[in-house]
Amino acid sequence: MPELAALIGKEAEVAAITRAGIDGRIDWEEGFRMRAERLRGLTQAQILRAARDLRPTPGAREFVDWLRTHDSKVVLVTGGPREVAESALALFGADAAFSNEFHYEDGVFTGRVTIRVSPLQKGEIVRELGSKWGIPKEEILAVGDGMMDLPLFMAAGTRLGINSHGKLKDHVDFETSDFHEARRWLVDQRHGKSETPASSDPERSATRINQNP
DSSP states (O other): OHHHHHHTTOHHHHHHHHHHHHTTSSOHHHHHHHHHHHTTTOBHHHHHHHHHHOOOOTTHHHHHHHHHHTTOOEEEEEEEEHHHHHHHHHHHTOSEEEEEEEEEETTEEEEEEEOOOOHHHHHHHHHHHHHHHTOOGGGEEEEESSGGGHHHHHTOSEEEEESOTTTTTTTOSEEESOHHHHHHHHHHHHHSOTTOOGGGOTTSOEEEEOOOO
């Protein structure tokens, strides 16, 4: 959203709405619709270019590649628009992506959205996939970066906070700004104490990444 807002000089307005949501003055869905409305008039071509220009957090791609070598399933769950999700899907070679939908008329964004991924729905998506693929909760690894990911974490056996700047320290098993450190932690959990839970075994985890690319 900030990158898209910058294209039409609406950064301050979008940031103010985001802050209102963080402060609890508006709920997530209301805030999302308000921010989307500020982006009305952007062309789909502009949004596609912005999505393709986004780059993942350093180390994220290697982290996902490593998980995939252990036959993990990788799913992207984001509150962002479909264009961003599809770009990340291709970049990471993920198994699936879930996102929200922008509506266009003659190639121009109308400001209207269809919400398929809210914070609460993140957890529901993970639970449904776990049931579909026969993966128990304790074998699911969730990666998130903010408080809106708490429902996602509730559906997982192992929880990693990435770039959350301390906001998630009381809600995750491990928090870091470094994907390489996250990988080392997972390996240590696997080869550490005998009482280490099965959910920490990276070779058996179905991974849901809610990491903005």
